[in-house]
C-alpha cells in the first residue's frame with residue numbers, strides 16, 4: 001500500500017477538563033474519499049481544527065505528506081496558514097465566508113498562498129502582477145463554474161442562498177490547490193436533490209483534481225454510497241473504521257448510534 | 265522608612281481611585297464586551313457635579329459635614345444618569361453592529377462630553393474645596409498618611425465589599441452574571457438584558473462618581489481633562505487584573521497604584537504616565553488575559 | 565414597525581417625522597416631552613450652575629436649561645425619525661446613494677471620466693493663483709490631513725485595525741526632520757523619503773509585538789504608544805527641547821533658491837498636491853490588489869482568512885507599516901510647513917481627528933476620506949465663530965455616524981473583475 005498523505009497518530013485534545021479527542025489515529029491515502037462520522041459532540045469538528053492548526057493538539061502527531069513520498073512533515077502547532085500552504089484546505093460547519101466580498105473575490109482569496117505579487121507589484125502593476133492577477137481571476141471563475149455558481153460571480157456572498165454558500169466555500173478551499181480537501185458537513189441544511197448533486201460534485205472533484213477528500217457528514221445515505229472508508233468517532237474515541245459495509249455491521253457503531261438515536 | 269510608607273499610602277490611595285473607576289470598565293466589558301471609552305468622562309462629570317453642588321451649598325451656608333455627603337449623593341445621581349444616557353444614545357442602537365462601531369462611538373462620546381463640560385464650565389483648572397474632615401486621631405501619622413487618604417481607602421473598601429455582595433446575592437447581581445456569561449441564554453431564561461445592561465452602566469458610573477468627588481477633594485483641583493488620563497489608567501488596571509473580573513479590577517488597580525507611586529518616588533516623576541502606559545502595553549502583549557482573567561479559545 | 569411607514573408622498577413623510585418611532589402623534593409628543601425633561605434634569609448642574617469656589621458666588625444660567633429642553637424636544641423627533649428610517653432602509657443603505665451612483669456612472673464612461681478629472685484637476689492646480697496666502701495655507705493643511713486620512717485608511721479602513729496612536733508616526737516624521745535639519749542641516753527633499761522610511765520602520769517595530777492582539781486591545785495599546793511617544797518628546801528635553809519645541813526649521817528649497825513666504829507657501833501647496841496624487845494612486849492600487857483583498861478578508865473573518873493560507877501577522881504588519889509610512893512623510897511636510905513643532909501638535913486629539921476623517925468619510929473609501937477631510941478641516945476653518953464647538957461637534961458626529969450611517973458618507977465599493985469568456989463581464993450590476 002502507498003504512503004498515506006495524512007497520518008494522525010494518538011492525538012489528544014483537552015479543553016480544560018473535557019477530553020474532546022482521546023488517542024485518535026487516522027490515515028488518508030491519495031485520491032481517497034474518507035468520511036468521519038459520529039454522534040453530535042463526538043469531536044469531529046475538533047479533529048478538523050486540530051489537524052488544520054486552528055487548535056494545537058494536546059499530544060500526538062499530525063503528519064502530512066503531500067506527494068506520498070514517505071517523508072512526512074509534522075504539522076502540530078503550525079499556524080493554520082502554514083497548514084493550508086502545505087496543502088490541506090477546509091470548509092467550516094457554520095459557514096465562514098467573507099460576507100461583504102463577492103463570490104469571485106472569496107475564491108480569489110483562496111489563491112493568496114499560491115501567488116506572490118507584493119506591494120511593489122501592486123503599486124506599479126507591472127507585467128508579472130497583471131498576468132498573475134488575470135490568471136487568478138480566470139482560475140477563480142473556472143472554479144466557480146465548476147461548482148455551479150457562475151450566475152453568482154459578482155454577487156456578495158452574504159446575499160447568496162445557503163446551499164450556494166456551502167458550494168462557494170468548497171470552491172474557495174479548492175483555490176488553495178490542496179492535496180487533501182476537508183469538508184465539515186457539506187450537506188447540512190440541503191434537501192435530498194441538493195445532497196445528491198453535491199455528492200456527484202465531490203466525486204467529480206476527486207477525479208478531476210486527483211485529490212483526497214475527507215468529509216464529516218451526518219447524512220448516512222450519502223456517506224455510505226460515496227466513501228471509500230469510514231471512521232467513527234464517539235465521545236472523542238475512534239470506535240471503528242473500515243469500508244462502509246464493515247462499519248455498518250460493526251456492533252460498537254450500531255450501539256453508539258442507537259444509544260444516541262441519531263440519524264438513520 | 266517614612267518615605268517608603270508615604271509612597272505606599274499614596275499608592276494605596278491612587279490604587280483605590282483606580283479601582284473605583286476600573287470596576288465600571290470591567291463590569292461593562294464583562295457584559296457587552298465594549299471598552300467604554302467615555303467612562304473616564306463620567307468620572308470627570310462626577311467630580312464637576314460634586315464641585316458645583318458643594319459650591320452651591322457653601323454659598324447657602326450649609327454645615328461642613330453635610331456638604332460632603334450631599335455632594336457625593338448628587339454626584340452619584342448625575343453621573344449615573346449620564347452613564348445611563350450615554351448607553352442609550354451611543355451604544356444601544358449599535359448592538360449587533362461590527363465590533364469597532366461601538367468603540368468608535370464611545371470615543372466620540374468621550375470627545376463630546378469633555379468639550380461639553382469645557383464649554384459649559386471652564387477650560388481652566390477649578391479649585392476644589394477640601395470636603396473631607398480632618399480627623400484628630402490621624403495627626404500623629406500625618407507624615408505618612410492624611411485623613412482624606414484614609415477616607416478614600418476606607419470608602420473604596422466599603423464600596424468593593426458592597427459590590428461583591430451585591431453581585432453575589434441579589435437578583436440583579438445574578439442576572440448580571442448570567443448576562444455576562446451568555447447573553448442569549450440569559451435572554452431565553454427571562455432575564456431582561458436591556459435592563460441589566462442599563463443597570464451595569466448606572467452602577468459603574470456611580471462608583472466612578474464616588475472616586476471623582478473623593479480624589480478631587482483630596483487633590484484640590486479639577487478640570488475637564490482629568491477623565492482622560494484617569495480613564496486610561498483605570499482601564500490599564502482593569503486589564504492588568506483581567507478584564508471582566510471584578511476582584512481582578514480591584515487587585516489590578518492596587519498593583520498599578522503602588523507601581524506608579526514607587527516608580528515616581530524612586531525613579532523619576534517626569535515619566536509618571538509613561539510607567540502606566542508601559543505597564544499596559546507590556547501586560548497586553550505578554551499576558552492579555554491579565555492576572556485573574558482566563559484565556560478564552562474561540563469556538564470554530 | 566407601524567402602518568404610517570407604508571404611506572408615500574409628502575404627507576406620509578411628514579407624518580412619519582411627526583410620529584417617528586411611535587404609534588401616534590400624541591404618543592410622540594409625550595415621548596419628546598419626556599426626553600426634554602430628562603435632558604433638562606441631566607444637564608442641570610453642569611449647564612445651569614456655575615460656581616466660583618474662591619469667592620463663593622453662584623451664577624444661575626436658566627436660559628441654558630430652556631435652550632436644552634427645546635433643542636432636545638425637537639432633537640428627539642429627528643433622532644427617532646432617523647432611527648425609523650434606518651430600519652426601513654436597512655437594505656437600501658447597503659446599496660449606493662444617488663450621488664454615488666452618479667459618480668460610478670461618470671467613472672465608467674471614459675470621456676466623462678476625463679472631463680470629471682479635469683474638473684477637479686484644473687481648480688486644484690489654479691487654487692493658489694486665485695486665492696490669497698491665507699486660503700492657500702488652509703488648503704495646504706487640509707491636504708496634509710487628506711494624506712494622513714488616506715494613510716490611516718489603509719490601517720483602519722482596509723485592514724480593520726483600530727489604531728488610536730497614528731499621530732505617533734506623524735510626530736516621528738516631524739521630529740526626525742526638525743532634528744536632522746537642526747543638527748546636520750539635512751534638507752527637505754532628502755528627508756522626505758527618509759521620513760517615510762523611518763515611519764515604516766517604526767510601524768514594523770511597534771506593530772510586531774501588538775498586532776497579535778484582539779481588535780479593541782489593539783486600539784488601547786496603540787493609544788498607549790502614542791501617548792508614550794508624546795510624553796517622551798515632552799520630557800526628554802536634552803534632545804527634543806521639551807515642551808517649548810523646535811523652531812526655525814528650514815522650508816523646502818526650490819533648486820537651491822531661497823523663496824519668500826508667499827512663494828514658499830505656494831510651493832508647499834504644489835508639493836502637497838503632488839504627494840496627494842501619489843497617495844491616491846498608491847492606495848487605490850493597493851486596495852484592488854492581492855494584498856488589498858487579503859486586508860479586507862482579514863477584517864471580515866480572521867479565522868477563515870488564516871484557514872485560506874493568509875499569514876495574519878504579516879498581512880496586518882504590512883498595513884500597519886504602510887500606514888505609518890504616509891504618516892512619517894506627512895510629518896516631514898508638517899515640520900517644513902510650520903517651521904516650528906512642539907509636542908502639543910501630536911496629542912491624542914490629533915489621532916482622534918484623523919480617525920474621524922476616516923470614519924465619517926467612509927472607511928475603506930478613498931473618495932470618502934477626501935470628503936471627510938474637506939468637511940472636517942475646511943468647514944471649521946470657515947466657521948471661525950464655531951471653532952470652539954468644533955471638537956464638540958466632532959464627538960457628536962462620530963456617534964451619529966456610527967449610529968445612523970456606519971459605512972460613512974461615501975461607502976467603499978466592491979470592484980467588479982472582468983474574466984474571460986463571458987458576456988456578463990464588465991461593470992454591469
Ligand SMILES: Nc1ncnc2c1ncn2[C@@H]1O[C@H](COP(=O)(O)OP(=O)(O)OP(=O)(O)O)[C@@H](O)[C@H]1O
Nearest residue numbers: 015020039040041042043044045046047561562563
Ligand atoms: N473551543 C472549545 N472550548 C471548549 N470546549 C469545546 C471547544 N470546542 C469544542 N468543544 C467541545 O468539544 C466537544 C466536541 O465538539 P465538536 O464541535 O468537535 O463536536 P462535533 O462532533 O463536531 O459535533 P457536531 O456534529 O454537533 O458538529 C464538545 O463537547 C464541545 O463542547
Ligand SMILES: [Mg+2]
Nearest residue numbers: 044045046093
Ligand atoms: Mg461539528
